[in-house]
Amino acid sequence: MAPFTGLSRRSGRLGSLAALPAVLLIGTAALGGCADPGATAAGSVPGGAQTTAARNGVVYNTAPDQQRIRADKNAALAAKVPELIGKDGKLTVATTAGSIPLSFHASDDKTPIGSELDIAQLVADKLGLELDVQVTSWENWPLKTQSGDFEAVFSNVGVNKDRVKLFDFASYRAAFMGFEAKRSASYDIKGADDISGLKVSVGSGTNQEKILLAWNKELEAKGKAPATLQYYSSDADTILALSSGRTDLNIAPYPSTVYRENTREDLKVVGKVNAGWPSETLVAATTLRGNGLAPVITEALNSAIGDGSYAKVLERWGLSEEALPESKTITEESFTAQAAPAQTAKTS
Template structure:
C-alpha cells in the first residue's frame, strides 16, 4: 500500500528564495523536441530510443479496487486528464511528427490511467501554466518531472514515482568535474530560468561569494537546442539539466558527457511525483496505483525502455501538507 508521509524539504538560502516562490521545477521549461530526424536513436548503453509517434506503449490492467477509490467527480467522464510539457528528451518530448508527445512521463501516466480503469487524456502545457490549471481543476494530474518542495506542498499533493537528479554535462574532451560549489567557480553554466537547477546554482554562487571566490556566470537560452549548441561549440563550460536528459545525450552523441550529478532537492533530497490538486483525493489513489505497477513489473519495463532504471523507486509515497 502507498504510504502517507511528509519529508521535510529545507528552504534554500535567501538568494534563491524568490525563485522558490515561483514554483520552480525540475524540468527545463522550453526545451526542444527530439534531437535528430530519425525515428530511433541507439544509446551507448544499448537502449534503442523510439522517437516516432508509433509508440506501442507498455500497458497494464485495470484494478477494480483502485478504480473504485477514484473520486467520483474525476471518474465521472471516464478519463484521467494529465498535463505534461513535452519539453525534455527522454522524459516528455515531441515525436518525429512534431505533434505526438512521448517519453517516460507519458508512458507512466498511461500505466496509471490503465490501472485506474480510465482513458488517458493527455494535455500539453507550458511549465508556467500547469500550477494554475491544476489548482483550477483543468488538469487532474501532472506528469512532467515535477519535484516536491515545501512551497508546492502548500498547493498540491504528490504521489512519487521516480528519483530526482540533475546532471552537469560538458564537452567530452574537458577535464571539468562538478560535484559542489567549488567546482563551478568562474564557470559559464547554462540553466533554465525558474527551475530547481537554477535554485541550486544560485545557492552555490552564494556560497562562493561568501568564500571570496568568483561565482559562476549563469547563461539562459530560449531552447534546449540553443543550449546544446552553445555547449558543444565551447561558448559555455557546463549545462545543468534533468539527469535523464544529460544521460540521453551522453549516450547518443559523441561530443558530450556527464561530469556531475546532484539531487534536485539539494541540500536535502526530493522525488519526482505526480502532482494533483491539494485535498481532492486523487493523489493517494495514484500512489497506490504506482505501487501496483511496481508489483506487476510494468513500471520497471517503462524505465528500462527509456534507460532510466537508475531512477527507479521501490515504492510510491504520498505527500500532502494536510497529513501533517
C-alpha cells in the same frame, strides 16, 4: 490549509482568477522551481528518425506509435477514484513535452511521448480510465491544475515546500540534475568549488538555478569567483552554446543529460546533484490538494511496481537507476516527516 473545493474539474477559467484565494496565486517561479524539463534540456529527435540507438544499449522509440507497456485494470483501485474525476472515464494529464526522454514530441513533431506519459498510462490503466494527454507550458500547469483543467501533472515535477501548499503528490522517480560539458572537458562537479569561475547555462526559475545561486553564495563567502549564469531563449540555443564552447557547463534534468551523453559524440555527464539540494526530493504525479486523487495514484503506482510494468517502462527509457522501491503520497502535512529515500549520487 483546507482542501480546495471551489472549482470544478476541467471547466475552463471558471470565473476570474482574482476570485481565487490568495494562497493559490503563489508565483509560478516558486511553483516551477524543480526542473522545467524544457528550460535547459535540448534534444530534438535526430533527423526525424523513428528510433535512436544509444551507447547505453537503449533503443529509443521516437515514433508516434509507441506501443506502450500497458497494465490491467484494478477494479478495487478503480472504485476508489473520486467521482468528480472518474465520471467522464478519463484521466486528464498535463505534460510539457520539452525533454527527451521524459516528455517530448515524437518524430511527427506533434504527438507527446516519453517516460512520463508511459508512467501516466500505467496509472490510467490501473484505474480503468482513458489517458487524455494535454500539452502545456511549464509556467501554466500550476494554475490550470488549480482551475480543474488538469487532473494530474506528469512532467518531471519535484516535490518542494511551496508546491505542497497547493498540491498533493504521488512519488514515482528519483529527482536529480546533471551537469554536462563537452566530451573533451575534465570537470568533475560535486559542489560549489567545482563551478568557480565557469560559465553555466541554466533555466530561469528552476531548482537548478536555485542550486547554482546558493553555490555562488558559498563561493563568494570563501572569496572565490562565482560562476557566471547564462540564460538562453530555447533548448537548441542552450546546447549549441555548450557544444560551441560559449558555455562551460549546462545543468538540466539528469535523464536528459544521460540521453545526450549516449546519443551525441560531443557531450558527456560530468556531475550529478539531487534536485532538492541541500535536501533530497522526488519526482511525483501532481494533483490538486485535498481532492483525494493522489492517494489513489499512489496505490496504482505501487500496483505497477508490484507487477513489474513500472520497471519495464523505466528500462525502456534508460531510467532504471532512478526507480523507487515504492510510491508514497506526499502532502503538506506529511512533507517534513516523509523524507525522500537516500540515493547514491553518481555520474553515468
